[in-house]
Amino acid sequence: MRMMTCIEDLRRSARRKVPRMFFDYADRGSYAEETLRRNRADLERIKLRQRVLVDVSQRELATTIAGERVTLPLALAPIGLCGMQWGDGEVLACRAAQSAGIPFCLSTMSVCSIEDVAGAVERPFWFQLYVMRDRGFVRALIERAVAARCSALVLTVDLQVLGQRHCDVRNGMTVPPEIRIRNLIEMATKPAWTASILRGRRRTFGNLAGHIRGMENVNSLAQWIAGQFDPSLSWKDVEWIRGLWGGPLIIKGLLDVEDARRAAKTGAAAIVVSNHGGRQLDGAVSSIAALPAIAEAVGSEVEVMLDGGIRSGQDVLRALALGARSCMIGRAYVYGLGAGGERGVARAIEIIRSELDVSMALTGVARLRDIGPQVLTQA
Ligand SMILES: Cc1cc2nc3c(=O)[nH]c(=O)nc-3n(C[C@H](O)[C@H](O)[C@H](O)COP(=O)(O)O)c2cc1C
Numbered sequence: 001m002r003m004m005t006c007i008e009d010l011r012r013s014a015r016r017k018v019p020r021m022f023f024d025y026a027d028r029g030s031y032a033e034e035t036l037r038r039n040r041a042d043l044e045r046i047k048l049r050q051r052v053l054v055d056v057s058q059r060e061l062a063t064t065i066a067g068e069r070v071t072l073p074l075a076l077a078p079i080g081l082c083g084m085q086w087g088d089g090e091v092l093a094c095r096a097a098q099s100a101g102i103p104f105c106l107s108t109m110s111v112c113s114i115e116d117v118a119g120a121v122e123r124p125f126w127f128q129l130y131v132m133r134d135r136g137f138v139r140a141l142i143e144r145a146v147a148a149r150c151s152a153l154v155l156t157v158d159l160q161v162l163g164q165r166h167c168d169v170r171n172g173m174t175v176p177p178e179i180r181i182r183n184l185i186e187m188a189t190k191p192a193w194t195a196s197i198l199r200g201r202r203r204t205f206g207n208l209a210g211h212i213r214g215m216e217n218v219n220s221l222a223q224w225i226a227g228q229f230d231p232s233l234s235w236k237d238v239e240w241i242r243g244l245w246g247g248p249l250i251i252k253g254l255l256d257v258e259d260a261r262r263a264a265k266t267g268a269a270a271i272v273v274s275n276h277g278g279r280q281l282d283g284a285v286s287s288i289a290a291l292p293a294i295a296e297a298v299g300s301e302v303e304v305m306l307d308g309g310i311r312s313g314q315d316v317l318r319a320l321a322l323g324a325r326s327c328m329i330g331r332a333y334v335y336g337l338g339a340g341g342e343r344g345v346a347r348a349i350e351i352i353r354s355e356l357d358v359s360m361a362l363t364g365v366a367r368l369r370d371i372g373p374q375v376l377t378q379a
Contacts, residue, residue: 001340001347007311007332010348014085014338017193019186021171022084026334029278030163035286036278039309042286046318049377051364059357059366062101065326066152066248066269066303071101072353073326073368074316076333076345077277077307078128078154078252081175083111085338086193087200091120093337096345098123100353105154105328108141109225113206118148128154128252131237132228137212142244144207152269153245156276158253160233162226163280175204175222196341238266250305255284260294263302270303270325277308277330288319295323313355317363320371 004010015023029036062071076097083089090112097104098121105126106117114127127145132138145153165173172178187194197203208221242249248269254260255275263271273291275284287308295304306319307328316327329352336348360366363375 001343004336004339004344004347004351006351007335007348010335010339010344010351011331013340013344014335017190018085018338019183019190019193021168021173021177021183021186022081023338024167024171025081025165025173026079026085026331026338028165028167029282030165030280031282033278033282035275035282035284038286039275039278039288040311042288043309043315043318046288046322047377047379048314048317048359048363049375050362054364056361056364056366059360061353061357061360061368063326063368065103065305066250068103068151068248069101070103070326072349072356073320073324074349074352075103075126075305075326075328076105077328077330078105078107078110078126078156079330079334080107080109081111081205082107082334082337083200083202083206084175084197085334086341087196087198088112088120089200089337089341090117092342093333093345094121094125096333096336096342096349098125100346100349102349103152105152106150108207109205111200111202111204111206113202114141114144114148114150116201116206124149124151126150126152126154126250128156129241130156130159131230131233131241133230133232134212134228135240138241139244140211141207142241146245146247150247152248152250153241154250154252154272155238155241156252157233157238158255158274158276158280160229160231162229163276163282165279193338235262235266238263242266253280254294255287255290257293257297260298264298268302270305271298272305272307272328273324274307274328288322291319291322291324299323310352313352313357314359316352316356317359317371317375320368321373321375 094104108130127150250270251263252272306324336344
């Protein structure tokens with residue numbers, strides 16, 4: 001893993017090891033992928049300001065996120081089907097996050113269930129909730145997260161209908177995968193991945209399978225899911241969820257100042273400025289472009305997090321300079337998982353930690369609270 005020097009190295013390695021259908025599912029974006037590209041392009045355009053002869057010998061990266069102590073202003077974002085990138089992927093990623101002292105967020109659409117992860121790790125993790133039409137099922141999910149002692153509930157609000165990734169249609173990306181010659185060859189030629197999946201405890205949506213009456217086989221489960229994302233989702237549902245969940249609530253998927261103002265009034269501990277990693281509304285602005293106005297409007301009322309395109313510690317520094325208190329990474333750790341399981345995720349976190357540390361020093365800041373627009377330059 002030492003030879004993996006940056007997130008792009010992990011990405012290249014994952015592309016070799018993970019069958020194309022699952023690699024593309026993680027790597028790509030919706031429709032023409034304009035927003036996916038914009039997330040990266042807009043971050044790269046932000047220039048850091050080099051400063052010299054400032055004493056930066058005592059650097060401190062530890063902080064809190066939604067009241068939780070962390071060693072780094074970073075959390076692992078919820079990733080559906082994480083466990084198809086590597087067998088038991090959710091457990092491995094959670095262990096890597098906890099060893100590094102940062103939060104891991106389990107997706108509703110994970111392969112390992114809430115109970116699987118809770119039984120395999122030492123400390124509490126976060127749970128991400130999609131609100132399904134079946135509100136009884138949603139209530140039960142929240143109760144399961146409470147029973148598993150999850151330390152925050154991340155409510156994702158930008159997936160009330162599903163954006164399309166063209167590659168998923170072309171690759172036959174379904175659960176279970178469509179039986180196509182190409183997919184079978186791909187799996188046969190990725191022996192380490194195949195072995196990991198065979199060793200893994202599950203190969204379907206662990207939080208759903210066995211918990212929905214009448215959905216005993218995987219095909220009916222897939223149909224149930226497709227019909228369950230709820231376009232009627234509204235602010236009223238957020239109130240209902242707050243009533244069921246007493247712990248810290250994080251609202252994820254905001255890109256607009258008006259929406260952020262509304263979210264701040266719900267009593268949420270944090271909001272995540274996010275366009276779902278360029279996987280939903282194609283043509284939307286990048287998360288980093290939306291951040292400054294949102295941070296300005298609500299940053300004093302609610303903690304502002306950001307995700308979308310974060311691939312380095314320099315990117316985290318850019319986001320903190322523009323008003324985020326912390327960031328989430330999605331693909332950056334998914335590549336690590338595909339490249340080397342738990343060690344790969346640990347490596348992804350370590351790379352970002354070290355890049356952030358060095359970049360803070362070279363921009364002349366030693367403490368996170370000293371990071372502001374002064375670390376950026378227009379030139
Ligand atoms: C493969 C994949 C699956 C995802 N599944 C979910 C999910 O189940 N729930 C959710 O809230 N966000 C999901 N997201 C979005 C991420 O939580 C996060 O917002 C996004 O990945 C951030 O962008 P980045 O990948 O460029 O870091 C997913 C993203 C990817 C790449």
